[in-house]
Amino acid sequence: MKRIMAFVALVIVFFMSNGVFAQQQTAVNPIIYADVPDMSMIRVGNTYYMSSTTMHMSPGVPIMKSTDLVNWKLVSYAYDTLANTNTMNLEDGKNTYGKGSWASSLRYHKGAFYVSTFSATSGKTHVYTTRDIEKGSWKVLSFRPVLHDHSLFFDDDGRVYMVFGAGKIRLAELNSDVSGIKPGTKEQVLIENANEPSGNGGLPAEGSQLFKLNGKYYLFNITWPKGGMRTVVVHRADHLRGPYEGRIAFQDFGVAQGGLIDMPDGRYYAYLFRDYGAVGRVPYLVPVSWQDGWPVLGDAGKLVPLTGLPAGTGLMPGIVASDEFLRTKKAPALPLVWQWNHNPDPKLWSVTQRKGYLRLTTGRLDTHFLQAKNTLTQRTIGPVCVGSTMLDISKMKDGDFAGLSMLQKNYGQIGVQVSGNTKVLVMIDAGAGRPIETKGDALHQDKIYFKIECEFGNLKDTANFIYSLDGVIWKALGTPLKMSYTLPHFMGYRFGLFNYASKHVGGYADFDYFHISDNLDNK
CATH class of the missing domain: 2.115.10.20 (Glycosyl hydrolase domain; family 43)
Incomplete structure (x- = not known):
């Protein structure tokens, strides 16, 4: 066994010295x-x-x-x-x-x-x-x-x-x-x-x-x-x-x-x-x-390979990160990876009212996602990424809409919409500039899982909206969002956790976690 391991080590040294692994050893x-x-x-x-x-x-x-x-x-x-x-x-x-x-x-x-x-x-x-x-x-x-x-x-x-x-x-x-x-x-x-x-x-x-x-x-x-x-x-x-x-x-x-x-x-x-x-x-x-x-x-004004700099180790958790919403006494309420869409109302969100959850409470009436208060966001990352969450929807009120989104002018949402005593799955695709709604099944449970899968490589720029009743079996809802960078928002797409009301204030949604991955196979 020792001889085999020594041989393998020599092979690795040979390939590294001949540049076979160079791409893995240098920045791109x-x-x-x-x-x-x-x-x-x-x-x-x-x-x-x-x-x-x-x-x-x-x-x-x-x-x-x-x-x-x-x-x-x-x-x-x-x-x-x-x-x-x-x-x-x-x-x-x-x-x-x-x-x-x-x-x-x-x-x-x-x-x-x-x-x-x-x-x-x-x-x-x-x-x-x-x-x-x-x-x-x-x-x-x-x-x-x-x-x-x-x-x-x-x-x-x-x-x-x-x-x-x-x-x-x-x-x-x-x-x-x-x-x-x-x-x-x-x-x-x-x-x-x-x-x-x-x-x-x-x-x-x-x-x-x-x-x-x-x-x-x-x-x-x-x-x-x-x-x-x-x-x-x-x-x-x-x-x-x-x-x-x-x-x-x-x-x-x-x-x-x-x-x-x-x-x-x-x-x-x-x-x-x-x-x-x-x-x-x-x-x-x-x-x-x-x-x-x-x-x-570069080379007379043209791009050249980045030799001499170490390889990148990924953007997690330095630029984006998963969050279980568990906080110690000395920890900040929100890690630095999070930013609010515009100024938040601090009275209407909490990570302490229920341990291990982000609570978003409605405090006014809104009819449009882009005008809703307290949407909590993180960057998306390329070439692929997945954002996911689980919601407790038991305390939402008639007219509330809560879930997971892709924030930009031509946005996308997947969530739960409450109408009377009925809670319905909804996906909204505003990729063409106006929101198109797809309704799914009515829910008869208090918890629901959502996931958005993004593909940016080769400018594919699509996002798929997926839900699960149990966190194991996943189903797509609506159409893939064709994402486009627009100057009115002047920003790359962001994952967003949202909850807003159209009829009554005071309802709330509890988000158990937000997970982000750079691997579409991580389901």
């Missing part, structure tokens, strides 16, 4: 096969931190951590509530889908972390600061006007700026405490037409991210030339205020918008993202070399 793009757009990234010592966009979700501006640029986990959010308005609260028929807070800028300066973002919903530019990005509290600052797609920048002379704009890129100096635009200063146009290197027309250059390396200033922007693809344009200058010269830095598969990150060993990568269908906008890493003081992304 997308680095995160989930909706993590508008990244901003920093390195502090040997640790990397990244902020991203989640717009109308609460809490907002997620902060993620990595030690290798490949494997990431959520560690914080910059805010719990962006604004207490009718639009953020889903009140009076209003919402802020696709708005909320947009592209953030993450910086580390003199021992403090800064996250800045901007919001058409609040009409402000927001700055959040902390000295402990993982466990600390955040100081909140905000000011007007809204500085679109800005890059927060601390220069070597101690002065602080924001670079912002679309097409025409501008510079504004801020107060030293980053509390607003410095009195007596004026905005300066840094680049009159940042689109120019990639041609005019199409999407104006935006998504500014500014860096200073070896005494030179590098400004990254995304453009989208008419008839072309999303493109990375880089401008360079010897002085902050210019003049700037620009060139196309990357143009392949529409991978664009981001900036530079360095590793302790001196290597550089560009972090960018790609529109990837219904799952959302997914992060990519592109190796960077330098030529004549210019960053060269």
Whole structure:
């Protein structure tokens, strides 16, 4: 036996040395096969931190951590509530889908972390600061006007700026405490037409991210030339205020918008993202070399394999995670993987009223899923994923609808709808833009199991809605949802746990668990 084991070990070493297992030993793009757009990234010592966009979700501006640029986990959010308005609260028929807070800028300066973002919903530019990005509290600052797609920048002379704009890129100096635009200063146009290197027309250059390396200033922007693809344009200058010269830095598969990150060993990568269908906008890493003081992304602007970085270990539990809704006394009420659709009403949800369950209680009347309060969400992940739950429906009231959903403008739902004393299985398919209802059997039990299976690979973008009476035998209900990424919501599809009322308030549904898997065979 020992001889056989030794022989097997030699064979493994041989194959590994000849690259047979190389694909398993190195990272591949997308680095995160989930909706993590508008990244901003920093390195502090040997640790990397990244902020991203989640717009109308609460809490907002997620902060993620990595030690290798490949494997990431959520560690914080910059805010719990962006604004207490009718639009953020889903009140009076209003919402802020696709708005909320947009592209953030993450910086580390003199021992403090800064996250800045901007919001058409609040009409402000927001700055959040902390000295402990993982466990600390955040100081909140905000000011007007809204500085679109800005890059927060601390220069070597101690002065602080924001670079912002679309097409025409501008510079504004801020107060030293980053509390607003410095009195007596004026905005300066840094680049009159940042689109120019990639041609005019199409999407104006935006998504500014500014860096200073070896005494030179590098400004990254995304453009989208008419008839072309999303493109990375880089401008360079010897002085902050210019003049700037620009060139196309990357143009392949529409991978664009981001900036530079360095590793302790001196290597550089560009972090960018790609529109990837219904799952959302997914992060990519592109190796960077330098030529004549210019960053060269990939192989002359084309994607190359990610050699030299470790393989990813999956997105669970760092980005998404199952939840049994069991809480110890010191545990947070909800793990960081969860976000609410808009601002929640804290009086109407609980993980303590019944041990081991999430309780969603109705507190007002709603007739449409997208206006319903307290839908609790997690990202979907690719290339495939399954979300499942079990509900106790015994305390639902006439007119209530509770279950499991796929949240986007063209949404899908599977759940239990109460009409009088009858509880009926219902699947709703809004994939074509308007909801189509399929009714199943009436239920004569208090517990019901639901599952949604998603396939995103090769842009298949379909979801199947399934139920079970016993958790063993599963049946499909309705039609497969054809998922589509829509700009009004500007977000990849999310699993959602929901309960809302159309006739009476005070009913509730108890969710026993939420399980997520990256394997369709895990049934």
